Amino acid sequence: MNLAFTQEQTELRRTVRDFLDKTSPEAEVRRLMETADGYDPDVWRQLAGELGIAGLTLPEEYGGAGCGFVELGVVLEEAGRSLLCAPVLSTVVLAASTLLGLGDDAACHDYLPGIADGTTLATLALTEAAGRWDDADGITATAARDGQDQGRGWTVSGRKAFVLDGHTASLLLVVARTGAGLSVLAIDAGAPGVHRVPRATLDQTRRQADITFTAAPARLLGEEGAAWPVLERVLDLAAVAVAAEQVGGAARVLDMAVDYARTRVQFGRPIGSFQAVKHKLADLHLGVESARSAAYHGLWTAAGDLPDLPLAASLAKACCGDAYVTAATENIQVHGGIGVTWEHPAHLYLKRAHSSRQLFGHPAHHRQRLARYVLAEQAATASPA
Amino acid sequence: MQHSSAPAPGSTAGGPAQFEGRAQFEGRVREWFGANAPRKGSPEDFSAVHVVSARSPQEYHEQEEHAITVTRAWQRRLFDAGLAGRSWPAECGGHGAPDWQDEVVAAEQARWGVSTKMFAVALEMVPAVLFGHGTHEQRVAYLPPVLRGEHGWCQLLSEPGAGSDLASVSTRATPMDGGWSVTGQKVWTSNAGCSDYALLIARTGSREEGRAGLSCFALKMEQPGIDIRPLRQMSGAYHFNEVFLDNAFVPENGLIGGLGDGWAVLRTMLASERAAIGGGTSARSATQLVGLARQLGCSDDPGVRDLLAQAVIRERTLDLLRARIAAGHTVPAAGPTTKLLYSEHARLSADAATTILGMAVTLVDDPQSAPWIERLLFAPGLRLGGGTDEIQRNTIAERGLGLPR
Structure with missing residues (x-):
C-alpha cells in the first residue's frame, strides 16, 4: 500500500x-x-x-x-x-x-x-436508547407492510436515539426489523408519524435528535431483511471517516498547545522550555502521528475496497479516538487557567473529542474487535499441528 | 541513505543489468534467497544466533565469536552474489543502484530470519559517517572490506562522565608523529571484542570548547594500548564493554571530517543509529504475543484481548508510520519519533507478556517464558541506546515542534 x-x-x-x-x-x-x-x-x-x-x-x-x-x-x-x-x-x-x-x-x-447537490440532508437512524452501534439483535423498531401504494408501501414504528443531525435531515434512513430480519427504510422527515426531539449535545458543533416513529409511511430500500451486512460495512466506513476527522482535531490542538508553550512566559522563560512541558508535547506528537498513520491506512483500505476493512477500521477508530481525547485533554493542561474558560476554544475540541470517541464504537470495543480479527487471522495461517 | 557518489558500472560481473525494475529485482532476490538462504532448523540456520546470556565472559565471548563468524560468512555470500551494498558506489564495493534495492534485500533477509545485525555499525553507521564527512580515500579504504564481511566496526562514544551529555567527552587525542595518541575510558561499547575498527569520538581541543573541541577518528582495535573489559548486563549477557585507551594510535589519515568537526559527525552517526533502531524490522512482538495467548488458552479473556489489541495497534501504526515516511509524508523529527515508538512498544509488549504468562514469568527455565524474559530484560537498554527516551523527547520537542531550548 x-x-x-x-x-x-x-x-x-x-x-x-x-x-x-x-x-x-x-x-x-x-x-x-x-x-x-x-x-x-x-x-x-x-x-x-x-x-x-x-x-x-x-x-x-x-x-x-x-x-x-x-x-x-x-x-x-x-x-x-x-x-x-x-x-x-x-x-x-x-x-x-x-x-x-x-x-x-x-x-x-x-x-x-x-x-x-446539497439540497437533501440525510442521516442514518440506527441506534436506539442503549446507544449501541454493533448490536443488531438489540434493534426493536419494526417495519410492516401497510397495503397502500399497490402493496409496496411500509410503515415504521419505534424509537431511535443519538441520530446525528436527526433534527435537520429531511431524509431519514431508518433501520427496522421485519420477520425477515433488519431492513433500511427511507422516511420523509416531514411525514405523519415522525416526531423529532433535538437533544442538548455535549458537543454543540454536532447535533443529535431522538426520533419517534408511529406507523410512519416508509419506503423499503433494497432487499427486505438483508440490511445488516451492508450496515456493518457502512459503520466501518464511518469509523474510518470519523478517525480522519479526529486526526484533524488532534493535530490542531497539538498545534495550539505548541504555539502557547512557545509564547507563554512564566518564571522568566517560555513554558515550552521546561522539559515537563516538552515531554508532554513530544508524547502528543507520537500519538498524533500514530493516529494519522492508522487513519490514512483506513482511508486507503476503504478507497481500495480491500477485504480487511473491518480490521483497518477498528485499528483507526481505536487509535484515533484515544489520541484525540488525550491531545485535547493535555492541550487544556498546557494552557493552564485560560484553558478551562468558556472563551478559550480548548473545550470545544475536548467536547468534540469525547463525543466523537463514542461514535461507531468506543476504542475499547474496537480493541476487542481487533483482537478477534487478529486471533482469527493467526488461527487461519497457523501451520496444522 | 543518500550517497552522492559516482554512478554505477554497467553491470556486475555475471549479474543482471543495472536499473532493473523493482518487481524484477525482487524476483531475482527472492530466487537467490530461495536457493541460498539457510533453511530454518538446518545446521546452517543462524536465525537464532544472537547472544542472550552466559555464565562467564569467556562463554559469552565464544558465543559472540560464533555469531560474528556466521555473520561474516553470510555477508560474504551476499557480496559474492552482488546483493551487498546495492546503493553504495562502485568504488566502495557497491553497485550504485537506487536505495530501495537495499530495502528489498533487507526485507528478504528479515523474511528468512537471517541477519547481519552483528555488523549494524559497519553496514549502517560507518557509511553514513563516511559519505557525510569522510574523504574519498577513506571510503575506498574502509567500505569495501565491510561489504565483503571482513571488517566489523564498533562505536567508542560514551564515557563514565559522558552519557547523554556526549559533549563532555574527555578521552583525549594528542597529536604525535604521523598521527594521534588516544588516552581515556569508553563505555557501553557493543561488540568491542570482535570488531576490527571503531568510530571514536575524542577531545582534540580544550574542555572549555565543549562540542567544538571534539573530533572523530577511525581507530584500529587490535593494537597495544586498548584494553577491553566486558560488562555484565541484567540479562546475564556481556553485550557491552568498557574500553580503556592508553596511548592507542590513530594514523593521520584516520581523522574523519575536519579537526573539531566531531560533533557534526556524531550527529550523523546518532541519526543513523536511531534510524537503524527505530527503522529496523520490528521484532513482531505483537504477533508473538497473540501466539502466546493462543498457546496458553487465555485468548478469550477480554482483558488479555485488550492487551493484544494494544500491542497490535502499536506495532501496526509504527509500520504504517514508517510507510508514510517512505512515501514522502512530512513527519517532524521522524527519526526520534520512530525510535521512541519502537522502544515504547518493546517495553509495553514485554510487560503485557508478563501479565499473560502469570507465575510462569518467574521461572527463566520455563521454555514459554524464557523468550519473554529476554525481551523484558532487553527493553530497558532499548530505551537508552541511540539516545535515551528523554533525549528523544527533547529532540522531538525542540527540532520537531520548534520549542525553545
Whole structure:
C-alpha cells in the first residue's frame, strides 16, 4: 500500500483548508453552536456546490465527483481541524454510503442527486436508547407492510436515539426489523408519524435528535431483511471517516498547545522550555502521528475496497479516538487557567473529542474487535499441528 | 541513505543489468534467497544466533565469536552474489543502484530470519559517517572490506562522565608523529571484542570548547594500548564493554571530517543509529504475543484481548508510520519519533507478556517464558541506546515542534 497523496489530493486539501479558514473560523463555530439548526445552509450550499464535497465519493451518474475515500478523508481531516459545523458525517458518510451499499438503483436515482447537490440532508437512524452501534439483535423498531401504494408501501414504528443531525435531515434512513430480519427504510422527515426531539449535545458543533416513529409511511430500500451486512460495512466506513476527522482535531490542538508553550512566559522563560512541558508535547506528537498513520491506512483500505476493512477500521477508530481525547485533554493542561474558560476554544475540541470517541464504537470495543480479527487471522495461517 | 557518489558500472560481473525494475529485482532476490538462504532448523540456520546470556565472559565471548563468524560468512555470500551494498558506489564495493534495492534485500533477509545485525555499525553507521564527512580515500579504504564481511566496526562514544551529555567527552587525542595518541575510558561499547575498527569520538581541543573541541577518528582495535573489559548486563549477557585507551594510535589519515568537526559527525552517526533502531524490522512482538495467548488458552479473556489489541495497534501504526515516511509524508523529527515508538512498544509488549504468562514469568527455565524474559530484560537498554527516551523527547520537542531550548 503506497500511502502517498496525489497532487490533486494535496490541492484538494489546500482548497478545503482555505475555504474553511474563511467560513469556519472560531467565531463562526461559536455563532452556529447557538443556533437551532447548528449549521449554516449557505456554507453547506457552497461546500456541496462550489467544492463538490457532498457528492465527492458519489458516482458521476448520481451527480457526484466519483472520487474515492482518500479524498473524503482529506476533507474530514480539515473539517475536524476547524470544527466545521455541517452535516458531513450524517449526509455524506452515513446516508450516502448506506444508499450505495444497499444497491437499490431506483432509490439511488431518487435520493443521491439531491445529496450531491446539497439540497437533501440525510442521516442514518440506527441506534436506539442503549446507544449501541454493533448490536443488531438489540434493534426493536419494526417495519410492516401497510397495503397502500399497490402493496409496496411500509410503515415504521419505534424509537431511535443519538441520530446525528436527526433534527435537520429531511431524509431519514431508518433501520427496522421485519420477520425477515433488519431492513433500511427511507422516511420523509416531514411525514405523519415522525416526531423529532433535538437533544442538548455535549458537543454543540454536532447535533443529535431522538426520533419517534408511529406507523410512519416508509419506503423499503433494497432487499427486505438483508440490511445488516451492508450496515456493518457502512459503520466501518464511518469509523474510518470519523478517525480522519479526529486526526484533524488532534493535530490542531497539538498545534495550539505548541504555539502557547512557545509564547507563554512564566518564571522568566517560555513554558515550552521546561522539559515537563516538552515531554508532554513530544508524547502528543507520537500519538498524533500514530493516529494519522492508522487513519490514512483506513482511508486507503476503504478507497481500495480491500477485504480487511473491518480490521483497518477498528485499528483507526481505536487509535484515533484515544489520541484525540488525550491531545485535547493535555492541550487544556498546557494552557493552564485560560484553558478551562468558556472563551478559550480548548473545550470545544475536548467536547468534540469525547463525543466523537463514542461514535461507531468506543476504542475499547474496537480493541476487542481487533483482537478477534487478529486471533482469527493467526488461527487461519497457523501451520496444522 | 543518500550517497552522492559516482554512478554505477554497467553491470556486475555475471549479474543482471543495472536499473532493473523493482518487481524484477525482487524476483531475482527472492530466487537467490530461495536457493541460498539457510533453511530454518538446518545446521546452517543462524536465525537464532544472537547472544542472550552466559555464565562467564569467556562463554559469552565464544558465543559472540560464533555469531560474528556466521555473520561474516553470510555477508560474504551476499557480496559474492552482488546483493551487498546495492546503493553504495562502485568504488566502495557497491553497485550504485537506487536505495530501495537495499530495502528489498533487507526485507528478504528479515523474511528468512537471517541477519547481519552483528555488523549494524559497519553496514549502517560507518557509511553514513563516511559519505557525510569522510574523504574519498577513506571510503575506498574502509567500505569495501565491510561489504565483503571482513571488517566489523564498533562505536567508542560514551564515557563514565559522558552519557547523554556526549559533549563532555574527555578521552583525549594528542597529536604525535604521523598521527594521534588516544588516552581515556569508553563505555557501553557493543561488540568491542570482535570488531576490527571503531568510530571514536575524542577531545582534540580544550574542555572549555565543549562540542567544538571534539573530533572523530577511525581507530584500529587490535593494537597495544586498548584494553577491553566486558560488562555484565541484567540479562546475564556481556553485550557491552568498557574500553580503556592508553596511548592507542590513530594514523593521520584516520581523522574523519575536519579537526573539531566531531560533533557534526556524531550527529550523523546518532541519526543513523536511531534510524537503524527505530527503522529496523520490528521484532513482531505483537504477533508473538497473540501466539502466546493462543498457546496458553487465555485468548478469550477480554482483558488479555485488550492487551493484544494494544500491542497490535502499536506495532501496526509504527509500520504504517514508517510507510508514510517512505512515501514522502512530512513527519517532524521522524527519526526520534520512530525510535521512541519502537522502544515504547518493546517495553509495553514485554510487560503485557508478563501479565499473560502469570507465575510462569518467574521461572527463566520455563521454555514459554524464557523468550519473554529476554525481551523484558532487553527493553530497558532499548530505551537508552541511540539516545535515551528523554533525549528523544527533547529532540522531538525542540527540532520537531520548534520549542525553545
